Amino acid sequence: MAALGWLTPRRRSATARSVLAGEAAAEAARKTSLQLEREREEEAAETAPAEPEFPVVGDVRAAAFFDLDNTVMQGAAIFHFGRGLYKRKFFQRRELARFAWAQVWFRLAGVEDPAHMQEARDSALSIVKGHRVSELMSIGEEIYDEYMADRIWPGTRALAQAHLDAGQKVWLVTAAPVETATIIARRLGLTGALGTVAESVDGVYTGRLVGELLHGPAKAEAVRALAAAEGLDLARCAAYSDSHNDIPMLSLVGHPYAINPDTKLRRHARNLEWRLRDYRTGRKAAKIGIPAAAGLGAVAGGTAAAVALHRRRR
Numbered sequence: 001m002a003a004l005g006w007l008t009p010r011r012r013s014a015t016a017r018s019v020l021a022g023e024a025a026a027e028a029a030r031k032t033s034l035q036l037e038r039e040r041e042e043e044a045a046e047t048a049p050a051e052p053e054f055p056v057v058g059d060v061r062a063a064a065f066f067d068l069d070n071t072v073m074q075g076a077a078i079f080h081f082g083r084g085l086y087k088r089k090f091f092q093r094r095e096l097a098r099f100a101w102a103q104v105w106f107r108l109a110g111v112e113d114p115a116h117m118q119e120a121r122d123s124a125l126s127i128v129k130g131h132r133v134s135e136l137m138s139i140g141e142e143i144y145d146e147y148m149a150d151r152i153w154p155g156t157r158a159l160a161q162a163h164l165d166a167g168q169k170v171w172l173v174t175a176a177p178v179e180t181a182t183i184i185a186r187r188l189g190l191t192g193a194l195g196t197v198a199e200s201v202d203g204v205y206t207g208r209l210v211g212e213l214l215h216g217p218a219k220a221e222a223v224r225a226l227a228a229a230e231g232l233d234l235a236r237c238a239a240y241s242d243s244h245n246d247i248p249m250l251s252l253v254g255h256p257y258a259i260n261p262d263t264k265l266r267r268h269a270r271n272l273e274w275r276l277r278d279y280r281t282g283r284k285a286a287k288i289g290i291p292a293a294a295g296l297g298a299v300a301g302g303t304a305a306a307v308a309l310h311r312r313r314r
Contacts, residue, residue, distance in 0.1 A: 054238075054255065055166040061233040063191075064163040065223050065249065066156065067241035068174035068181060071259045074151040077176040077184065082127075084143030091127050125198065129207030133179065133200050140183045148184065155279035156259055159240065160190060169230070173223060173239075173249065175215040194222045220248035244268060 055062060069076040085091065128136055163170045169191040174181050178195030185193040197210040214222055227234050238255035239246075244264035250256035258269035258276045269276055 055163045055168055056236070057166045059236060060167065061231065062236040062238070063169040063171065063227070063230065063232050064160065064237065065171050065173045065194075065239040065253070066160060066190075067219075067239075067243065067246055067249075067259075068172050068176055068184065070242040071240055072153060072156050072160070072172065072188075073148060073184070074153065077148065077174065077180055080147040080151070081140065081143055081176070081180055083147055084139065085127060087146075088139060125205075125207050125209065128198065128205045131205055133203050133205065136205075137179050137183070140180050144183050144187055149187070152188070153260070153279045155277060156240065157188065159257070159259075159277070160188065163238070164189065171226065173214070173219050175213045175219075194219070194226060216245045217248045219246060220252055223249055223252055241265070250274070 055064070066072050160170045171191055172181050172185045172193040172195070174193065174195050176195050178193060178197050181193035181195035185191070194214060196212075196214045199206045199208045199210050212218060223239070224234070226232075227237065234252050235254040237253040238257060239250050239253045240257045240259045241250055242258070242260040242265065243262055247265065247268060250258075256269075256272075256274045258265050258274055260278055260280050261269060261276060266276065268274075
């Protein structure tokens, strides 16, 4: 018993010291591991290749293609153009109401409605029929200053400028009339524009299109044709759009961007890990009412002002 009594304290003491040693070793290992991990992360950051520069400066086989409506400019160019033509008595109040409603829908829903696009096309063609191309180009310059210049998204404009600064060509690609699109491209300092071509004979509009609206798959065909003519490598090119209707165009290039995307494009872009940029203050009127309400007020106010002007002139 005496021997056991003598051994027991020694065993208890040894066990306590072992626990202390183990705990100390574990704590030291944890600290060392964290320190080693930090050092490895720092080394990796120093040795990891930097993200490739984009756009690549001097890459002349690359170019950028920008959708216009709600990508470069708030709202739809054809509706702003329609307001300007109404102001100049190209058509009556009934047509203005149709233009205004389509614009309200576009601002609130944030998507292109095919029926509205068709109606806008038919209205525009009937309005310009018989007018000279040079006359509409001159008026288009004035309409840009009145209704479009203040609606350019600064963020998208900066993206286009980055391509220009890199020495690359930048094209608008839009369902708007090519004359309107060309005016906007020139004002923004871009290379040029792909747009819907209205037939003209001896410089006078006939009221018919050459082909169809440059919309959806037609945009992709236009970009493909221009790339072949310009000797571009589409895998090195970029395209920017807000609409799922432009997925065919976006899918052509190696650098697709979803700008102010509608719901379907946002989902598609996320699934394919495309880059997204949203320069709007709110995506949906239900979530943030002020931007949509402001857009509606601007359209309604512009319509009311135009109608009032029409009445005074009568």
